[in-house]
Amino acid sequence: xxxxxxxxxxxxxxxxxxxxxxxxxxxxxxxxxxxxxxxxxxxxxxxxxxxxxxxxxxxxxxxxxxxxxxxxxxxxxxxxxxxxxxxxxxxxxxxxxxxxxxxxxxxxxxxxxxxxxxxxxxxxxxxxxxxxxxxxxxxxxxxxxxxxxxxxxxxxxxxxxxxxxxxxxxxxxxxxxxxxxxxxxxxxxxxxxxxxxxxxxxxxxxxxxxxxxxxxxxxxxxxxxxxxxxxxxxxxxxxxxxxxxxxxxxxxxxxxxxxxxxxxxxxxxxxxxxxxxxxxxxxxxxxxxxxxxxxxxxxxxxxxxxxxxxxxxxxxxxxxxxxxxxxxxxxxxxxxxxxxxxxxxxxxxxxxxxxxxxxxxxxxxxxxxxxxxxxxxxxxxxxxxxxxxxxxxxxxxxxxxxxxxxxxxxxxxxxxxxxxxxxxxxxxxxxxxxxxxxxxxxxxxxxxxxxxxxxxxxxxxxxxxxxxxxxxxxxxxxxxxxxxxxxxxxxxxxxxxxxxxxxxxxxxxxxxxxxxxxxxxxxxxxxxxxxxxxxxxxxxxxxxxxxxxxxxxxxxxxxxxxxxxxxxxxxxxxxxxxxxxxxxxxxxxxxxxxxxxxxxxxxxxxxxxxxxxxxxxxxxxx
Amino acid sequence: xxxxxxxxxxxxxxxxxxxxxxxxxxxxxxxxxxxxxxxxxxxxxxxxxxxxxxxxxxxxxxxxxxxxxxxxxxxxxxxxxxxxxxxxxxxxxxxxxxxxxxxxxxxxxxxxxxxxxxxxxxxxxxxxxxxxxxxxxxxxxxxxxxxxxxxxxxxxxxxxx
Numbered sequence: 023x024x025x026x027x028x029x030x031x032x033x034x035x036x037x038x039x040x041x042x043x044x045x046x047x048x049x050x051x052x053x054x055x056x057x058x059x060x061x062x063x064x065x066x067x068x069x070x071x072x073x074x075x076x077x078x079x080x081x082x083x084x085x086x087x088x089x090x091x092x093x094x095x096x097x098x099x100x101x102x103x104x105x106x107x108x109x110x111x112x113x114x115x116x117x118x119x120x121x122x123x124x125x126x127x128x129x130x131x132x133x134x135x136x137x138x139x140x141x142x143x144x145x146x147x148x149x150x151x152x153x154x155x156x157x158x159x160x161x162x163x164x165x166x167x168x169x170x171x172x173x174x175x176x177x178x179x180x181x182x183x184x185x186x187x188x189x190x191x192x193x194x195x196x197x198x199x200x201x202x203x204x205x206x207x208x209x210x211x212x213x214x215x216x217x218x219x220x221x222x223x224x225x226x227x228x229x230x231x232x233x234x235x236x237x238x239x240x241x242x243x244x245x246x247x248x249x250x251x252x253x254x255x256x257x258x259x260x261x262x263x264x265x266x267x268x269x270x271x272x273x274x275x276x277x278x279x280x281x282x283x284x285x286x287x288x289x290x291x292x293x294x295x296x297x298x299x300x301x302x303x304x305x306x307x308x309x310x311x312x313x314x315x316x317x318x319x320x321x322x323x324x325x326x327x328x329x330x331x332x333x334x335x336x337x338x339x340x341x342x343x344x345x346x347x348x349x350x351x352x353x354x355x356x357x358x359x360x361x362x363x364x365x366x367x368x369x370x371x372x373x374x375x376x377x378x379x380x381x382x383x384x385x386x387x388x389x390x391x392x393x394x395x396x397x398x399x400x401x402x403x404x405x406x407x408x409x410x411x412x413x414x415x416x417x418x419x420x421x422x423x424x425x426x427x428x429x430x431x432x433x434x435x436x437x438x439x440x441x442x443x444x445x446x447x448x449x450x451x452x453x454x455x456x457x458x459x460x461x462x463x464x465x466x467x468x469x470x471x472x473x474x475x476x477x478x479x480x481x482x483x484x485x486x487x488x489x490x491x492x493x494x495x496x497x498x499x500x501x502x503x504x505x506x507x508x509x510x511x512x513x514x515x516x517x518x519x520x521x522x523x524x525x526x527x528x529x530x531x532x533x534x535x536x537x538x539x540x541x542x543x544x545x546x547x548x549x550x551x552x553x554x555x556x557x558x559x560x561x562x563x564x565x566x567x568x569x570x571x572x573x574x575x576x577x578x579x580x581x582x583x584x585x586x587x588x589x590x591x592x593x594x595x596x597x598x599x600x601x602x603x604x605x606x607x608x609x610x611x612x613x614x615x616x617x618x619x620x621x622x623x624x625x626x627x628x629x630x631x632x633x634x635x636x637x638x639x640x641x642x643x644x
Numbered sequence: 645x646x647x648x649x650x651x652x653x654x655x656x657x658x659x660x661x662x663x664x665x666x667x668x669x670x671x672x673x674x675x676x677x678x679x680x681x682x683x684x685x686x687x688x689x690x691x692x693x694x695x696x697x698x699x700x701x702x703x704x705x706x707x708x709x710x711x712x713x714x715x716x717x718x719x720x721x722x723x724x725x726x727x728x729x730x731x732x733x734x735x736x737x738x739x740x741x742x743x744x745x746x747x748x749x750x751x752x753x754x755x756x757x758x759x760x761x762x763x764x765x766x767x768x769x770x771x772x773x774x775x776x777x778x779x780x781x782x783x784x785x786x787x788x789x790x791x792x793x794x795x796x797x798x799x800x801x802x803x804x805x
Contacts, residue, residue: 087781127780158722241666242667376705381734383737457774458774
């Protein structure tokens, strides 16, 4: 094939995927490694890539410590409660103690943060959220990354990590291809920080046809964070913890500002408050430890997001839908009305388009809400991702192996969606995790841990062959048929994605089964995933764009398999409202007050599962 | 709603191709103008709409749930540091103009070049501090928060919950 091989050698820090996590990593790496070679490889264009490409109207993780608002441990407790206990509190504390530094620097760089005119502090939306005019959030942080990096390679789809051949389980860089030129790119690097994204589109979406693009998480979030890490044999954690979002129907417009700032609220189709009536039964199902109605009432202890979803789902299934967001009161105030619209324009324009198209004026009509299809990611209100080391001054021995945010593969770090157990990082926390990983990666190199790496020509050629195989396959079998997309020897990337979505939906608790699954269903799902894996060897790409889609669906497939393996392993229903194990419908703290950790053997594809101890931060004298 | 491109306005400059996060704005080889090759991978992020120098790109709501006859247009100006939106409803009853800032500083001028700031000391390297810290992370002049400084410890198991 005519595609060139382009080798970028002697890299110290390779950032694979430059959303908020990756830009944070590239920016910070320059400070601790002023003499180091820092390179970014990004699938799109870093000015508009990752989950924040479109913008954000809020920064959802800001302590406000300098204004005396919160301390890091307050945020840890909040995330712990919201995730039913299943979080890495060392990583969360670490993120929380640094995150304000990132947010204040964003303001220095020109990001318009709103201020509370009375206090001078940032304008709060909720206890953790602050309001911003964030249309250009991503271009601004991209400027910071560009100022720090030696080179930025846009439009490189990174498909695999390179592994060192002199020392087992050590990373050596990454490979991929340019989605414009088709050229093969080899990055030889002492460390890699994976800032790639979580996964949309692995579960069948509610929308059909064109609307399949209007997913809650970006459609370009192809689970590459997990595909790359799992493929390299890194241990993963909490992959069962997929998230379901209650959002404005069809457009998936955000509800945070509506609930917290505009003080809108939900009601069922009969105009009644519905949540609280589901709570007594739920309290029994999950136990008082996780839902204590009285305590929540008295202390404003937050009710976990999944449990509020549970009430929503059950109310709809009881025939009292649709669930409405009551906006008609708040929107009578012209200032609040404007905020309501700006909120969409800043981060989910499609919702504004939908309301304009359907003549829904929230001033005169309460819009419908829905619960989304599940998503797999690790930076919003859920914590899928790699099993990473924490910082030395906080982490207990089971959580610490030398370098902050390093995975179980040496020299391989994560940030944002890639790091497991750190929900509620959001944009600012992901950027912060990138910074932490960058400092640790520099230390790893300075300690001489990246010396003597060997990457053979054989490995490079093997990956090259593997990467372009879908195009070869297409060329070989295309002319066996007259025309069209039906071929007995291959499936195209869209067909593969459709199959993946259907089986994940039906067997692993998607939206058409009201998020329900069980051991039998999961085992069937695993079997079908294995067969799909065989067919993915026969995926065909007509052109370079399809080759991109082919590799995206391969990453989504690896992600999905991990989700099913983890869901099978955790024999309980830990997060009612995110998913249900019908054969184990309760929270089981006796057996499952632990984190789940998996490893897929890169050679055999076999999974091993283990439980890891769960540590909580408590008062010294408590 | 995926994007579409007006034939008479597009000159095939490729700004949209360059910016699209989903790699779906491509140049048609026959007309030499841009178009959306994969509408079901478009999330209406408007990156291409904002990047188009000729306002040639617009959005028509997703066919599976958005009726025809609406409009959400945008103009983004980095020099002025603002973004202007106009939303028109299908029934013509609502027509809104909304303006928001996108930056408070001249574009790209206030971000430090970290290769040119004084190098960190060994002490800083050995600490938990990141660049520019402990600025902004404390209310007082103290050091970074630790479990010890905040009177905390880690306890294994459900007892600590």
